[in-house]
Amino acid sequence: KNQVEQSPQSLIILEGKNCTLQCNYTVSPFSNLRWYKQDTGRGPVSLTIMTFSENTKSNGRYTATLDADTKQSSLHITASQLSDSASYICVVRKALNFGKGTSLLVTP
């Protein structure tokens, strides 16, 4: 049973718009939560890493939140660009549980 659930499965937005991707997990024990961006046919690239005590972390136009009580995380993308089109993967440590990812398509 997958212990990391991401939603939506896919998303299409217009360039310049904001979007929020969700990650719910049941992984225990918890060590950290990471968001990765994976372009088609490429390896994942780290966007943010959050530990138990962190609620919010930003990396440019990407802002991740973590609620360790409800075991939920979100990734907010501001002012989307065409190059943001990719799969966004949530990974929860320990035991490196990967979500299936959200496929984001940004259209002009």
Add this chain to the structure above:
Amino acid sequence: EPEVTQTPSHQVTQMGQEVILRCVPISNHLYFYWYRQILGQKVEFLVSFYNNEISEKSEIFDDQFSVERPDGSNFTLKIRSTKLEDSAMYFCASTSGEVEQFFGPGTRLTVL
């Protein structure tokens, strides 16, 4: 900027054959990982390696798989007798011990 490299980018093999996938981690990193991603599916953890031994492995990493660090730079994944279901992208990753992992571009393995 240092990066993880993998060779070959694409490997085609016959079922039952042995394959070796190669990775060169970032030079000062100490922890190494192999993942696989079957087409259209999520990334799956295979194995982690530290101090010349396996530190963690998943259920996928059975006796058909082995890893080695034959010298100071390469990190290899061997599949002894490939099966059709081994067809996937295989990613190598490394880290210095900080939390962030750096992934290579992947090797696409096709088993016929």
